Amino acid sequence: MTTAHGTDAAPVAVIGMSCRTAGAETLTEFWDVVSRGERHLHDVPAGRWYGLDEQVAAANTPRAFLLDSIDGFDARFFGIAHRMAAFMDPQHRLMLELAWHAVENAGLDPQTLTGEPVAVFAGAFMSDYAERMTARGRRSDGAAFPGTMMAFLANRVSYQFGWTGPSMVIDSACSAGLSALGFAVQGLRAGDYPMALVGSPNLFSAGYYTTNAYLGGALSPTGDSVPFSAARNGYLRGEGGACLLLKPLDAALADGDPVHAVIRSVGSAHNGRGGGLTGTDQDSQTALVRQTLAKAGLTPRDLGHLEAHGTGTRGGDATEIAALAHLVDGPAAGPDGRLWVGSVKANIGHLEAAAGLIGVVKTILALRAGTIPRIAGLDEADGKLPVGDAPLGLPVENVPWPAGSTPRIGAVNAFGLGGSMSHAVVEEAPRPPRPATPAPAAGPAGRPHVVPLSAGSEEAVALLARRLLHQLDGPHAPELASLAHTLQYGRRAMKHRRALVVSDTAALRTALRSVADGADLPPAQDPLARAWADGATPDWDVLWKDHDRPARAHLPGTPYQRRSYWFDDEPPPAL
Numbered sequence: 001m002t003t004a005h006g007t008d009a010a011p012v013a014v015i016g017m018s019c020r021t022a023g024a025e026t027l028t029e030f031w032d033v034v035s036r037g038e039r040h041l042h043d044v045p046a047g048r049w050y051g052l053d054e055q056v057a058a059a060n061t062p063r064a065f066l067l068d069s070i071d072g073f074d075a076r077f078f079g080i081a082h083r084m085a086a087f088m089d090p091q092h093r094l095m096l097e098l099a100w101h102a103v104e105n106a107g108l109d110p111q112t113l114t115g116e117p118v119a120v121f122a123g124a125f126m127s128d129y130a131e132r133m134t135a136r137g138r139r140s141d142g143a144a145f146p147g148t149m150m151a152f153l154a155n156r157v158s159y160q161f162g163w164t165g166p167s168m169v170i171d172s173a174c175s176a177g178l179s180a181l182g183f184a185v186q187g188l189r190a191g192d193y194p195m196a197l198v199g200s201p202n203l204f205s206a207g208y209y210t211t212n213a214y215l216g217g218a219l220s221p222t223g224d225s226v227p228f229s230a231a232r233n234g235y236l237r238g239e240g241g242a243c244l245l246l247k248p249l250d251a252a253l254a255d256g257d258p259v260h261a262v263i264r265s266v267g268s269a270h271n272g273r274g275g276g277l278t279g280t281d282q283d284s285q286t287a288l289v290r291q292t293l294a295k296a297g298l299t300p301r302d303l304g305h306l307e308a309h310g311t312g313t314r315g316g317d318a319t320e321i322a323a324l325a326h327l328v329d330g331p332a333a334g335p336d337g338r339l340w341v342g343s344v345k346a347n348i349g350h351l352e353a354a355a356g357l358i359g360v361v362k363t364i365l366a367l368r369a370g371t372i373p374r375i376a377g378l379d380e381a382d383g384k385l386p387v388g389d390a391p392l393g394l395p396v397e398n399v400p401w402p403a404g405s406t407p408r409i410g411a412v413n414a415f416g417l418g419g420s421m422s423h424a425v426v427e428e429a430p431r432p433p434r435p436a437t438p439a440p441a442a443g444p445a446g447r448p449h450v451v452p453l454s455a456g457s458e459e460a461v462a463l464l465a466r467r468l469l470h471q472l473d474g475p476h477a478p479e480l481a482s483l484a485h486t487l488q489y490g491r492r493a494m495k496h497r498r499a500l501v502v503s504d505t506a507a508l509r510t511a512l513r514s515v516a517d518g519a520d521l522p523p524a525q526d527p528l529a530r531a532w533a534d535g536a537t538p539d540w541d542v543l544w545k546d547h548d549r550p551a552r553a554h555l556p557g558t559p560y561q562r563r564s565y566w567f568d569d570e571p572p573p574a575l
Helices: 027-035 054-059 082-086 090-105 128-135 152-161 176-190 208-215 249-254 282-295 314-327 352-369 458-472 480-489 505-516 527-533
Strands: 012-021 119-123 167-170 196-202 240-248 261-270 305-307 339-342 409-415 420-428 449-455 496-502
Touching: 012 027, 012 090, 012 176, 012 249, 012 352, 027 352, 027 458, 054 208, 090 152, 090 196, 090 240, 119 152, 119 176, 119 352, 128 208, 152 167, 152 196, 167 176, 176 196, 176 240, 176 261, 176 352, 176 409, 176 420, 196 352, 240 249, 240 352, 261 282, 261 352, 282 314, 282 409, 282 420, 305 352, 314 339, 314 409, 352 409, 352 420, 449 458, 449 480, 449 505, 449 527, 458 496, 458 505, 480 505, 496 505, 496 527
Parallel strands: 119 167, 119 196, 305 339, 305 409
Antiparallel strands: 012 240, 012 261, 196 240, 261 420, 409 420, 449 496
């Protein structure tokens, strides 16, 4: 692993990503949700927000963007005992799952990083799990000691992977994930560690916060609020999370890491007394965005897209638009000379602590796809928003955002309930040099490619095949050689296996469909493929000896086989 000694403005590469949200388990599924304008909004089942005040519930319409269930976890995958898993905050479990997939998405086998000084920064807001235990009168348990302490949100990841870099949790409320990103970038630029993982989960299992948020006027009483619409009346809560794996850009390029995008700058500040105790003000937002861009040598007019905090509160949305309108004093770098303002909260709700990080993921996917997604559910922006003559756009349809002669740049806002603000600037990945000749479809020495699949069960192998097919059909389809090489070297070998021997992408699709349908494949004739299918560890180096290795590909992670783990016999109901 290359060690970089950078400067205060050195770009940082996002080499791996993962997310899980309402309606999405993978990056490809998440992009489908966003680009199609889907809104995965549900009535909250009775018992999901345990302890929600009955009078408050009756006076409002409890709706949220929920995961299908939050009690499921693949404890065996991580080698965690049943009792420990049961008393482990579901947010800790989600953080582990996302971390593993982020490393795999970088084309790396997590086991190869054991002992490395990788840093872990987690953004967290609160824990419902301990609160639910107390409310239900559950006796204390030794496993709950690490299971409910927020420090273990990061510390357990470091322990699980055997990483020795800094490991800490940042709480700045709804800007926590983006604040954690700032700390990670700062340490990478200083050379304090060669790689950092930043993650933030957000799950609900109790109703105390929700009760108070309704009483405080933060949540939508009608359960149908859309950011920047005339009818917006509060925010809608969302479950999910995101993880980013980071490395200094020069080190990532030297090591052959695949690069999703580049973090140009991250800034954090507090509004002092400007916005009151529970808000931010226009001047503070304007100053933060301007300062963060200036650190990267940029101005607001260099932005093409800004992922707003945009929660759907009347005052909050208006203040943010006013700040942006004040910032952009001429044509911006987005399509039609506009700065296009979006809010993924319309698709998946407000992920609170994880809101900033999932905004970064959305922005990166928009850069990669060349599309600025519409704001889901928004037919027409509120005409009373203080846009003025500023070149701001609020997309009601997807907006093409093609690559140009200069790198496209997006940004993300995240504002904490207590006035702690963060802003991140994200640039498209460097374009790789065009090869003199296209890579051949066949493998090294003209032989077919061997594509190894493995997971913890036959069902999981089939699911992996379906997810690979889905990615091949999407905007981020990898080349066959890169896909094969990444699966050969960038995954932990598991018990249930398939070996696909294919010469082109069409053959790969056919083989993947067979695996996805549970069909038997003919016995492999290739000796390496046969060895893999029989449970051995092939010497993949034989395939690439004396041949250039292809770039690693961003691929979906190993599917988990989740089972229910809960501290008592009554987990929250699934959707």
